Amino acid sequence: MQQTLYVIRHGEPLETGRLLGRTDMPARVSGNEQVYAQLQACDAISQVISSPLQRCQTVARAFCESAGLPLQIDPRLSEMDFGDWDGQSYEVLWQSTQSPGIGDFWQSPWQHTPPNGEPMSAFHLRLSDWWQQFITTPSPQSTAIVTHAGVIKQLLATWLGLPEGFDTHLSRLEIGYAKVIKVTVFYDDTGRAWPKVVF
Template sequence: MLQTLYFVRHTETTLSGKLLGQTDPPLTEQSQNQLLKTLHSLPKPNRVLSSPRLRCQVVAKAFSEKLDAEFTVVNALQEMNFGDWDGKSYEWLWQHTCSPSVGDFWQNPWSVTPPQGESMACFNSRIKAWWRTFTSQSSDDTIVIVTHGGVMKQLLAHWLALPEGAINHLNCFEVGYGKVIQVSVFYDGQGKAWPKVVF
């Protein structure tokens, strides 16, 4: 049984240049149109899943309604919680953070946690738990998943079996606004999922 997934990162928001995790700005009007165009360029899905954040959910829901596809908001697909840093501009963070600094976090996210934020270990556990649950219900449908750059990087690291804590996948991968990652998931006779990233 073969399932096809399209993970799509949201496009640019009205708070460009800021670190966005739980902060919830909408997309710009131009970005909404860009995201819709990207979604409509994909094969027609049976289902659409979305992060609960406005920058994902608004366009994903409109897209699913137009195609009469099943739509589901998945809380586990939201971006990492950056705590006190959430919603701050990158310029401000570089100038004002220390012990830990935002630079410390980007260099070693497994050891450094944003103040009052979500640790990389917790974020990783959340995403892996969602993937296990998702693939425990095998199907041969086509699914579009609108989410965030951090979520997509975390999944890539998991699929490629990168050693946790040893590799800084936040810097190894770049997932631009509106970019798509296609994944083919083969389910064997025992129902085990075998994901393959398609370039």
């Protein structure tokens, strides 16, 4: 059995140049329109799963209401919580002399946690938990997922079998607004899931 996932990053937020994790900033109308078009282009999807944050949920809900599809909201697909840094401009963060700083975090996120933020280990664990739960019910039906860049990068690490603690993908992968990543999941006779990223 094979299943297809379409993993879509939310559209451009109302304000750019800020570190947006749990900060619940909506997407621009044009950004939502781009994500909506991507959802329309997905082949025969049967459900949509979304982060609860507005920049994801608003367009996912609008699409599902129009297409008559079920929408599942899962907080585990929320972006990382950047704590005291969340919502601040990158300019301010890069000028800060606080330690650890944003540069420390980008270089070694497993070793440096944003002040009052979510540790990388916890972020990894909740996404791993979501994935393990998702694959417990194999289905041939396609699913679209509307979420965030950090979430997509960490899920890619899981799908590619990168070891826990590996972090190069976080700074070297760029996932643009409203971009789609296609993943096929083959379930063998034992029920084991074999994900493959499709370009």
